[in-house]
Amino acid sequence: MSEGVNRKQISEGRETEEYKNRLELPKYIRLDASTLCQLKCPACYMRKNPELVKSGCGYGNLKFEDFKKLIDDNILEKIELSNSGEIFLNRDLVKIIEYGYRNGVRVTITNGVNLNYLTEEQAEALVKYEADTITVSIDGASQKVYEIYRVGGNYKRVINNVKKIIKYKKKYKSRFPYINWKFIVFGHNEHEIEKAKAEAKKLGVDEIIFDVNWDKTYSPIKDALRVKELTGIDALDINTSPIVQLKKYKEGKIEWYFCRDLWEPQINWDGQVLGCCANYQKNFGGNVFKEGLMKALNHPDMIYAKNMVTGKVAAKEGIPCTDCWCYKAMKEADIWLTSPKAEGKI
Numbered sequence: 001m002s003e004g005v006n007r008k009q010i011s012e013g014r015e016t017e018e019y020k021n022r023l024e025l026p027k028y029i030r031l032d033a034s035t036l037c038q039l040k041c042p043a044c045y046m047r048k049n050p051e052l053v054k055s056g057c058g059y060g061n062l063k064f065e066d067f068k069k070l071i072d073d074n075i076l077e078k079i080e081l082s083n084s085g086e087i088f089l090n091r092d093l094v095k096i097i098e099y100g101y102r103n104g105v106r107v108t109i110t111n112g113v114n115l116n117y118l119t120e121e122q123a124e125a126l127v128k129y130e131a132d133t134i135t136v137s138i139d140g141a142s143q144k145v146y147e148i149y150r151v152g153g154n155y156k157r158v159i160n161n162v163k164k165i166i167k168y169k170k171k172y173k174s175r176f177p178y179i180n181w182k183f184i185v186f187g188h189n190e191h192e193i194e195k196a197k198a199e200a201k202k203l204g205v206d207e208i209i210f211d212v213n214w215d216k217t218y219s220p221i222k223d224a225l226r227v228k229e230l231t232g233i234d235a236l237d238i239n240t241s242p243i244v245q246l247k248k249y250k251e252g253k254i255e256w257y258f259c260r261d262l263w264e265p266q267i268n269w270d271g272q273v274l275g276c277c278a279n280y281q282k283n284f285g286g287n288v289f290k291e292g293l294m295k296a297l298n299h300p301d302m303i304y305a306k307n308m309v310t311g312k313v314a315a316k317e318g319i320p321c322t323d324c325w326c327y328k329a330m331k332e333a334d335i336w337l338t339s340p341k342a343e344g345k346i
Helices: 007-012 017-022 050-055 064-073 093-102 120-128 143-149 155-171 190-203 224-231 242-250 258-263 293-297 300-309 325-333
Strands: 028-031 078-080 106-113 133-137 178-185 207-212 273-275
Touching: 064 093, 093 106, 093 120, 120 155, 133 155, 143 155, 155 178, 155 190, 178 190, 190 207, 190 224, 242 325, 258 300, 258 325, 273 300, 300 325
Parallel strands: 028 078, 078 106, 106 133, 133 178, 178 207
Antiparallel strands: none
16 A cells, blocks of 8 residues: 555544545545547547647546555545546446445546447446446437537447446346436537437436537537527526636536636546646646645645635646636636635535
8 A cells, every 4th residue: 555544544543644634635536537539529629639638638548456546545435437538448447436336435427428338347337336427428319410529429329328227227226327318409409409308218317418518619509599498508608708607606506617626636547636627738746646645636736726716826837727718717707716625515
């Protein structure tokens, strides 16, 4: 074990100073299981900017050995495994989910997967080892419409893979994982919203959720009022400015804003601290797998970034947040986050 505090010590309740420090670390983190993907979605930042990705987070898969070490050495309750790629391309995924389950760590897959690839072993593991929630991105209700954005994807294959998971849920008589069908509304697919709702109900997923594309230049929604009527999404509002979302977060109308991730940080597949789910270009200096979670998350750049987004210090060259559109919106509006600790959320 690294760093001297492992799960055996934790269970025995040894009151070491390091153990006490670890109690202050987040119990929930985001750990990208894969940044690889077999599709070529037109507006995806990971596919549009390959050179920036290579020099930043890079393309690769989380190793089971690294995941095991992270679990053994820390007090974690929940880990989100999806973010910038397709986690089912990770051959260690079954072992990762199983180890989390056997060590009391809840695994979620809510950022989303395309589910064009899923083995029987993976489908069973999701149920058997109680992955909490899985969000499957299906932006259409026919191959003709689905493949416009999910380039290289196969609608029927995705539906069949959802059926695989449901088959094992029935076999194990389990409610896990909770399955979301996520439909990103574009101008080219808004006419299939009602059809998708019917298909989702017929398929037996737990919920169909709707979202809009944050890239205003790609296939913008044509009939925003109709979309709002069918989905509840105010497309005109959500796509106007990040300032709108920031104000809603501060008013308590929504529970999350990108910069909030710094307190429940995004960790790359190779251990780099990326801070938030929107960052893929530059890390915050620390590496969880090389230095340990405590040292990596207390890197001076991470501390400085938290002080930036709470308005305590000015932007500084070299901090990933400085060039981020979310931070620029905060600065423009002069609206800053309150530390989630102060809000009693951590």
